Amino acid sequence: MTFPTTHTTPKIFSFFKKEKFLSFKTANAGLNEKTGIVNFFESEEDFVQLQNSLKINQNMVAESPAEYGDYQTNKQLAKAVCENLKKKNINPKILIEPTCGKGNFILSAIETFENLEQIFGIEIQEKYVWQLKFSLLEYFLENPEANKPEIHLYHCSVFDFDFEHITSQIGGREMLVLGNPPWVTNATLSTLNSKNLPTKRNFKNAKGIDAITGKGNFDIGESISLKMLDLFSKENGHFAFLIKNSVIKNIIYEQKRNNYPIANIEKQTINAQKEFNAAVDASLFVCKFNSTPEFTAKEIDFYTATPRVTLGWVNNKFASDTEKYKKYQHLDGVCPYEWRQGIKHDCAKIMELERIDGGFRNGLGEEFELEEDLVYGILKSSDLKQEMVDTPRKYTIVTQKRIGQETLPILEKLPKTNAYLQQHKEYFLQRKSSIYNGKPLYSIFGVGDYSFKPYKVAISGLYKQTRFTLVKPNGTVLLLDDTCYFIGFDTLEEAESIQAELNKPEMQEFINSFMFTDAKRAITKDLLMRVGIGKNALVLF
Ligand SMILES: C[S@@+](CC[C@H](N)C(=O)[O-])C[C@H]1O[C@@H](n2cnc3c(N)ncnc32)[C@H](O)[C@@H]1O
Known part of the structure; x- marks a missing residue:
């Protein structure tokens, strides 16, 4: 039990001293009359604990664990949100705040919506439930004439809460689901070993490689939002x-x-x-x-x-700007080429090399010699700022020509490269991604015949800009790293004509009409595959 006594202001402190509640039952009755909160104390034990902690008045508010995605809404914003809703003539009788935290939304709603009859607040962290109870007590002590809805506060996970208790009481009344759910993803929760997840764990059914690459990643706020829509969207009311x-x-x-x-x-x-x-x-x-x-x-x-x-x-197409999309939708199609992601090695310190006089320098600052056989120039997202690139800043060792290929037979013929990799074997063994499990030593990913095509049209997957860069060979072919997407071509003519088509103003507008610039990765393979280019493009409209 943690009573946040730092939030028991002098007013609350003197309230409890003056009232001298003798039992938890009389305390609950008195507090219900003052605040509308049903069961201010859930048990006798809660009541005794509060009496004791008020005597000690110690600071017991702990930091919130990261797993709770804890970004409390400030009072001003909560009030502005409520005013904004009121301007739309939203005036609920029932309010549900499924992850209420300190409760600034509940407090602002009481101040703003004069028709409120019932409030339901759920919160996983007990300290916030107490803080909210004290804030409500203080509010009603200061505003004894204020509208006093019946308030139910639950210390519980929203994923375990039995919402039937609420749905059975709505009875067609106007309701509002209001709040700010946790800002944390299931990927973060899994690194924290947290169980703060919906019961249907993989709720979007992401499997295998999608789960690894992040397509199966979702926000806990998303699952709570969908849960609220599942439960309440057929009721009369609003969601904010x-x-x-x-x-x-x-x-x-x-x-x-x-x-x-x-x-x-x-x-x-x-x-x-x-x-x-x-x-x-x-x-x-x-x-x-x-x-x-x-x-x-x-x-x-x-x-x-x-x-x-x-x-x-x-219709059946998703757009970030529907008006712009409608103007350019004739360009929507299926790309006849396959966009590829560049090489992935997860070993930058050892595999990202600079060429120096007579040899190479790695990310550890070590200088050494290598045979040229497996060395290729490699471009990163930050190298794709120009219309054309033919000079690499960095080099890498391409240990395989296709995924899963045995590495050791090739290396046996290259003593310097073999020695260099062996000396740094530990770095490869420590790579965290499960894609390397059971694969030959020094394996890389994102490699195939396509990697070695001489001409490429490439784009960064990290930035939000949609210009495409032509990549030309320089002695040997240039490769791209896994932050970039590209199509490989055998001839300069074909590469140049596809680049020109992609960089045309109307094609750029079209791409921008369905690219989401606020996504972590705005440019994705799915997005690029939707751009119907070249004479074999399948145009859908
Ligand atoms: C982003 S904060 C917002 C709090 C409050 N809604 C507000 O607007 O200030 C998210 C809140 O969700 C709570 N929370 C996290 N996981 C929860 C769960 N499974 N059930 C209920 N509350 C949860 C956190 O403790 C935190 O108070």
Whole structure:
């Protein structure tokens, strides 16, 4: 039990001293009258503990574990969100805050929505449940005339909570699901060995390589949002959640399959750096329940109400800017070439080399000689800023010509390269990715015949810019690393003509109409494969 006595202000302290509650039952009755909170103390033990900790008045508020994705909404923002909803004539009788934390949304909702009859708040961290109880007590002590809804606060995981308890009480009344769910991904949770996950663990059914490459990665906030839509979207009311833009994109993307009865969908962008000191793009996601399903969201600036773009589905195609997409949709198609990702070795210190007089230098600063047989120039995302590149800054050792090929027979014929790799064998053995398990020593990935095509058209997967670079050989062919995507060509003419087509202004506009610049990786293989280029391109419209 942790009572956050740092939040028991002098007012609360003197309230408990003055009231001199004799038992937890009389305390609960008195506190219910003052605050509307049902079962302020859940047990006798809670009550005794609070009495003791008020005597000691010690600081017991601990740091939140990372697994809880803990970014509490500040009071000002919570109030601004409630005012924003009220302006849309949203005035609920029931409020649900499924991960309520310190409860600034609950407090602001009480101040803003005068029709509130019932509030349900759920929170996994007990210290916040107590902090909220004290804040509510303080609020009602200061505002005894304020509207006093019945308040139920639960110390529980939203994934274990029995929502039937709430759904059975709604009875058609206007409701609002309001909040800001945890900002943490299942990948982070797995590194923390956390169990803070929905029961259906792989809820998007990502398998094998997708799970490894991150396609199966999802935000806990996303699973909580979908759970709320599953539970409540058929009720009368609204949904308003502060969530990452990537989560909003996924909700709208999945809406095609989920078909939730939601409409008037808005993505109101906020400044997450200013509000949460978090380097992510986030917005207030708002929609109306119990409506004919819609499949697009209007993007609006939260602070100025300036409308921006609309994102979502245009027939069977997903776009980041539906209006722009409609203008260029005749370019949508299937790329007849296969876009490839470059070479992956996860061993930069040993495999990323600089050429120096008479040899090479690695990332450890060591200088050595190698045979030239397996050495290739390699380009990284940051090398793809020009229209054409034919000179590498870095070199690498290509230990295989295809995935899984035995490495040792080739190396036996190259004593210097073999010795260099052997001396640094440990670095290869320590690579964390499971793709190297059971593969020959010094294995690399993203290698095949395509890697050795002389001409390439390439683009960085790390940046948001959509210009394509022509890569030409320089003595030997140049390779790309796994932060880049490319198509390989046998002739300069074909490579130049595809590059020119991709860099045409209308093609650039088209790509921008379905690229999500706030995604961690805006350029993906899926995106590139949608660009129908070349004479064999399959144009879909
Ligand atoms: C981003 S914070 C926001 C808190 C609050 N909604 C607000 O707007 O200030 C997310 C909250 O979710 C809580 N949380 C994390 N996992 C949870 C779970 N499984 N069930 C309930 N609450 C959870 C965290 O402790 C934290 O208070």
